[in-house]
Amino acid sequence: MTTTFTINFRRDVFLRERARARRRAIRLAIWLAYFGALAVVLGLYALNTASLARRTALLERQVERLRSQPSGGEWRPGQAEADFVASSLGDAGQWRDRLERLATILPGNARLTDVSFNPDNSSGAGQAKLVLTGELRPGGGGDRMQQVLSFVGTLSRDSLFSSGYSNVRLVTTRAAASGEGAEFVIECR
Helix, strand or coil: CCCCCCCCCCHHHHHHHHHHHHHHHHHHHHHHHHHHHHHHHHHHHHHHHHHHHHHHHHHHHHHHHHHHCCCCCCCCCCHHHHHHHHHHHHCHHHHHHHHHHHHHHCCCCEEEEEEEECCCCCCCCCCCCEEEEEEECCCCCCCHHHHHHHHHHHHHHCCCCCCCCCCEEEEEEEECCCCCCEEEEEEEC
């Protein structure tokens, strides 16, 4: 009589075979994870290299096009741009004084989160603006919105801070519903 299959009733042999199969599966998974991560890293390097090559080729074409133009095609700024640069270079001390004054007149329960000069990158005389972003914490007595409006009024009345700006205005304000404070954006033009 021939047997088509055999049943192994020895439990220790079965457990050894199962442990060996599990170790082989874990080794295979570690090997695949290692080489998979390596392939991802190398792929990212390849994408970065391709992007760098494309950008370099673009810059080389731009430089070659600029070199091929006649030398009379250079850029000359207009009078408004030249006046703006000259006035900005001349008032570094005024900026120091203005920022020191801003620190002095800022209420104790307020803090500035951002001070941006000319965030729109506009050019020309009188186009640059100063944008103050901040928040007012509860305290100091009174309504938060009244305190923000009082701060804007103080900025516009202060001769040192508002010199060079004809308009100091509150652009946006938002009060937290939980009574935590108010956020504000002030624009000086």
